[in-house]
Amino acid sequence: MPESTGTSGPPRHRGTPHHGPGPLAAIAVGGALGTVARYGMDRAVVPAPLGFPWATWTVNVVGSFVLGAVVTLVVERWPRDRYLRPLVAVGFCGGFTTFSTLAVEIDQRVQHGRGLLAAAYLAVTLVAGLGAALAGITLARGRLLPASGTPLPDPDLLADDDLVPGEDPVAPPGAGRGPV
Secondary structure, rough: HHHHHOOOOOOOOOOOOOOOOOHHHHHHHHHHHHHHHHHHHHOOOOOOOOOOOOHHHHHHHHHHHHHHHHHHHHHHHHOOOOHHHHHHHHHHHHHHOOOHHHHHHHHHHHHHHHHHHHHHHHHHHHHHHHHHHHHHHHHHHHHHOOOOOOOOOHHOOOOOOOOOOOOOOOOOOOOOOOOO
């Protein structure tokens, strides 16, 4: 098509990307590991009844840190890795962290007249979680990633099973559409 139409060739991807069973298996394994790790934390750190829920707070903050670091590394350093993000970010962190338990614990404290503790728990969790995610991102960029000015590809789109034949998965749309 002519460049004046804003398109420069066939669509980059066919419909919804299908990556096969590998990433799904990675999510399942990561989820199982994250769930077991969370169970271990719940058994190791038992708070006083209606006290500050240290186990849930810890898994959510640690999970935020891990998620920030892993997603940064996968997107910026290892974009062709098809299994690390599903394994760790989706599976492990999804099984390890918990928003629902946070909500239940806040509600329990409110129902038992501990509203100030519930509000503090919510505020401290949000601030610490965001801080931990930022720390993970910063660590991944500052210590583990080389400085680079090149544009970063989307790792979900790098699996060669959903590209138009002959396209370079790393090239930005409209640039260098020659054979790989």
